[in-house]
Amino acid sequence: MTEKELFIRIGKNITRIRKSKGYTINHVAAECDMEKSNLIPIEKGRINVTAGTLLRIAEVLEVDVKEFFKI
Amino acid sequence: MTEKELFIRIGKNITRIRKSKGYTINHVAAECDMEKSNLIPIEKGRINVTAGTLLRIAEVLEVDVKEFFKI
């Protein structure tokens, strides 16, 4: 698996879980205390996100970080 | 869970899996095409490692990235 494929997988998982909870990007970004200009590219798989950022997103989405790596 | 706690968890999992496979830090760093001056602090939980770096390590250790987030 390439890095790019991993990034896209992570992004799609975040988007899927976020929508399943009915949250908007703006809401999650605000709760994570992060900028949507960072969250949007993460969801689109354009960014090599850090573990710390994944943790912040996971806590707002009320899931374990592991969920973001699932196929 | 704090960021620091996550970093330490990731680092301990990497160290544990690496040793279980009988690999040295130098071996894994070389196979990952990364510097041990980066891998050592990652194993010690001092660094906010990126998803891409976790992927490279996971492939050398022949595990899924998810393993690094387990308790």
Add this chain to the structure above:
DNA sequence: ATACAAGGTATGATATATCATACCTAAAAA
């Protein structure tokens, strides 16, 4: 029509992950 919300892009600044290299110690092997 007009305001607002949601997703998205662009850009410059700042923080920091990673690289590259050199050096150190302790333990094991020659």
Add this chain to the structure above:
DNA sequence: TTTTTAGGTATGATATATCATACCTTGTAT
């Protein structure tokens, strides 16, 4: 003793994640 080997630290350079802000489009609601 001498030489490796493994783990570890220090430092400066480079790449890039994240911040902060402004702006755009589309759809929806007022």
